Amino acid sequence: MLQCPREADVLDALASARWPDRVSTELSQHVASCAVCRDVVAVAAAMREDHDATWQEANVPSSGQMWWRAEMRARQEAIRDASRPVTIAQGVAALLALVFVVAAGWFAWPTLQGLFATPPPFLLPLAIGLLAALVVTPVALYFVLSD
Ligand SMILES: [Zn+2]
Numbered sequence: 001m002l003q004c005p006r007e008a009d010v011l012d013a014l015a016s017a018r019w020p021d022r023v024s025t026e027l028s029q030h031v032a033s034c035a036v037c038r039d040v041v042a043v044a045a046a047m048r049e050d051h052d053a054t055w056q057e058a059n060v061p062s063s064g065q066m067w068w069r070a071e072m073r074a075r076q077e078a079i080r081d082a083s084r085p086v087t088i089a090q091g092v093a094a095l096l097a098l099v100f101v102v103a104a105g106w107f108a109w110p111t112l113q114g115l116f117a118t119p120p121p122f123l124l125p126l127a128i129g130l131l132a133a134l135v136v137t138p139v140a141l142y143f144v145l146s147d
Contacts, residue, residue, distance in 0.1 A: 004036040014044045 009027060013019040019041065020028065031037040061069075115123060 010037050
């Protein structure tokens with residue numbers, strides 16, 4: 001015989017911590033006479049003791065700590081979700097700016113060639129100013145944005 005109809009009652013008594021003191025005498029007598037229920041009591045009681053010992057030793061963080069961690073995780077996930085479209089938009093904007101610069105250069109090339117062939121007097125200071133702006137702007141942005 002591998003199963004006993006009273007096995008569920010024995011397991012229930014063990015799970016609710018009524019075994020062995022607060023069960024009916026009829027169930028105690030059955031367990032004493034039934035090999036299957038004796039095995040169930042031996043195995044389930046050992047597992048229950050192990051479970052209780054593990055529960056006592058477990059280092060459960062405080063509820064405030066758990067709440068703080070969950071809040072930080074939710075915040076980081078929200079930031080990640082929100083920044084994904086921004087990253088895509090920045091990539092598209094950079095690509096469009098590059099396309100615009102190339103197209104503007106393509107259409108302005110004949111005019112620029114004419115300017116360089118016979119340079120007007122204001123072109124040299126203008127070119128020096130633009131070059132200085134090209135060099136100074138990234139350095140200034142670096143110092144402003146790097147805290
Ligand atoms: Zn039994």
